[in-house]
Amino acid sequence: MILSLDLGSEIPIYQQIRDQVVVAVATGELAEGSALPSTRQLAGDLGINFHTVNKAYDLLRREGLLLLTRKSGAVVRRDPHSGPPEGGFAEEWAGRLRTLLAEAAAQGLDGPTVLAACTTTVNGFRAGQTATDDEGGVR
Amino acid sequence: MILSLDLGSEIPIYQQIRDQVVVAVATGELAEGSALPSTRQLAGDLGINFHTVNKAYDLLRREGLLLLTRKSGAVVRRDPHSGPPEGGFAEEWAGRLRTLLAEAAAQGLDGPTVLAACTTTVNGFRAGQTATDDEGGVR
Amino acid sequence: MILSLDLGSEIPIYQQIRDQVVVAVATGELAEGSALPSTRQLAGDLGINFHTVNKAYDLLRREGLLLLTRKSGAVVRRDPHSGPPEGGFAEEWAGRLRTLLAEAAAQGLDGPTVLAACTTTVNGFRAGQTATDDEGGVR
Amino acid sequence: MILSLDLGSEIPIYQQIRDQVVVAVATGELAEGSALPSTRQLAGDLGINFHTVNKAYDLLRREGLLLLTRKSGAVVRRDPHSGPPEGGFAEEWAGRLRTLLAEAAAQGLDGPTVLAACTTTVNGFRAGQTATDDEGGVR
DNA sequence: GTGGTCTAGACCACA
DNA sequence: GTGGTCTAGACCACG
Known part of the structure; x- marks a missing residue:
């Protein structure tokens, strides 16, 4: 598992870590039961303070x-x-979804394109959660 | 158009305003060409500093x-x-989408449920971007 | 509102703060809508670091x-x-309650005494939550 | 007597053991005079270090x-x-009780519900400490 | 002014 | 060794 941080981004580092772990778990890239580096270990690898990693891990635990x-x-x-x-x-989640999709619409992405992106993304998650589409699924 | 602010939310006020305008435009609730209240007007109505409204408007302009x-x-x-x-x-948007959908998956929402939410939301946007759930829909 | 901290206690300072705020809100000593000192203000008053207060406030927000x-x-x-x-x-709460009450039993407090303490405590909370007892309530 | 540990809980393992023994004694599930497994035995069964069991037993002894x-x-x-x-x-115990009950109140559990939980729990303890919810009960 | 983030270094409890 | 707590000081975004 490789984390790619964007120091200097407006998104807090601890949230970048948290987000990437969430996605990795959803896609199955990070199998359940697998171990992550220790806080200090990961902090060292990423070149950041262990408190930052701590906060991300704490979030994920909650x-x-x-x-x-x-x-x-x-x-x-x-x-x-x-x-x-x-x-x-x-x-709460539906509200955030609505905002995100509206943003896409505002920038010129049309409905079908947006929905295609949703379907592809969801189908990229770990099995047992395939889409409604036909049996071909991902296509 | 009515804005409902949640002071004390972790989301900055100016972004709440911006988000709700974006959604309102997408749904058609806020028709193209229609005028918004002036910054001071809106700030007064919402009981906030007009600089905050200014920031939201500027964001939307950009x-x-x-x-x-x-x-x-x-x-x-x-x-x-x-x-x-x-x-x-x-x-950039696809990345945010992936994070948001992964979050739902992590919290126990299964794929079909998530996709249904996406479809419903997109269908709620203004005409010309509709996409039904028939075979032509998601592509 | 006065907080009394026990530095050097095995209970973390941030949790002491959090606990006392919870109790104060329950008893009504801290009315809804009332303001607490700012993190740095309270930290200064208590002679502790503002990060510690921050953590307590963050907990209470969650x-x-x-x-x-x-x-x-x-x-x-x-x-x-x-x-x-x-x-x-x-x-989860019931489990903690069971542990706490069992602890009392183990130390020699008998059932009626324990229940009396519970009743008195609950009745000490803000109105609208009086006990099941008779109309006299507290005894 | 079966102990169910939650590794990864924020509650230390030794305290989980201690807590469950306290509850088991209070309910009578663990009769007075009965023997517990040896530290190494229990540690082996639970798959933990025997020092941890040792610490729990020592706590209970004290x-x-x-x-x-x-x-x-x-x-x-x-x-x-x-x-x-x-x-x-x-x-000291009353203080902890107050905190615990206040927590329930803060989360929306009303007084009667809380007291009912207390009564049920105490009545579940071994005879000689029972207290029914009739007029004689809470005093 | 507020809260929020990040860094840095110390110490402690748990296992 | 691990995570958890506390301190200290810096900087930033929001309002």
């Missing part, structure tokens, strides 16, 4: 994606969320 | 959504973007 | 008790939780 | 719940605490 143990470091949880997400998340 | 003139105030542009978006936007 | 704004500082939320708590909290 | 002998291993004391608890415990 979201239920990471298991932080004092002996084995950080491990991707096997059962992030068995059932549907907690109350309130879906609404 | 994104090509708003036309700021000294006499007519802020007007929604008639031709926001006829062609495809400028270089780099699509990639 | 729990929905505090509203952190960049202009007014920290404000107690008016509507912490309108409905029942999010899924999972009740179970 | 709290007066366990009797550690070189020949019989760990045995639940027959007379944990005949009289009232030692000075200082009640106050």
Whole structure:
């Protein structure tokens, strides 16, 4: 697993780390149960302070994606969320989705293009979550 | 057009304004050519500093959504973007989309649910960009 | 509102702050809508680092008790939780309750005494949440 | 008696063990006079370091719940605490109770619900400390 | 002015 | 060794 940081970006470093881990878990690139580098290890590799990594890991733990143990470091949880997400998340998330899609529309991307991007992205996630399309799925 | 601000949100106020305008334009709630309140007017209504509104308007102008003139105030542009978006936007946007969708997956929303949300949202935008869920739809 | 910290306690300072704010809100000592000192202000008063206060405030915000704004500082939320708590909290909380009550039993406190303490404590919270007892409530 | 550990919890393992033993003794699931597995035995079963088990047992011994002998291993004391608890415990415990109950209130659990949970929990403890919810109960 | 982020270095508890 | 806490000081974005 390789993280590519953009120091100097307006997006906080700790959130870049968190985002990339989330995506990696969703795509299956980061298998459940696999271990991540320790905070200080990763901080050293990335050339940043371990507190920054700490914050990212802490975020991921709160979201239920990471298991932080004092002996084995950080491990991707096997059962992030068995059932549907907690109350309130879906609404909050839908709002963000609406904003993001509207942004695309405002910049000239038409509906079909946007939906194609959504489908492709979702189909890129780990199996068991294939799209509604036909049996061919990703195409 | 009614703006609902969440003071105390981690999202900056100016961005909340900008986001809601973007969505309103996409859905057609805010027709092209229609005028927005003046910065001082809106700031007064919302009970915030007019500099904040100014920043939001300026953002929208730079994104090509708003036309700021000294006499007519802020007007929604008639031709926001006829062609495809400028270089780099699509990639940057796709990255954000991937992160957002991965987040949903991580919280337990399955693929079909996520795609349904995408479709519904896009279909809610103004005509000319609609895409139904029949076979022609997602491509 | 006065916070009494026990530096050198095994309980982290940021959690002491958080706990006392939670209790103060529950008892009504800290009215909803009232403002707390700014992070740096409180840190100065308590003689601790502002990062520590920051962490406590951040915790309280995540729990929905505090509203952190960049202009007014920290404000107690008016509507912490309108409905029942999010899924999972009740179970997790019940587990902690069981441990705490068992601890009392282990140290020789008998059932009635423990329940009396519970009733008294709950009745000490802000109105609208009086106990099941008879109309006299507190005994 | 079965211990269920949550490695990766923010609660130290040794305390999880200690907590569950305390609860088991309170409910009577672990009868007074019964023996617990040896430290190495339990450590092996749980797949953890025996030092960790050692620490938990030592804690329980200091709290007066366990009797550690070189020949019989760990045995639940027959007379944990005949009289009232030692000075200082009640106050310290009441403080923790207040914090815990306030937390529930802050998350939207109302008074009656909280008290019902308390009553149910206490009634689940071993006989001699029962207290029903009739008029004699809470006092 | 506010909160938020990042860095740096120290110390501690857990395993 | 791990993560967690606290301190200290710098800089930035928001309002």
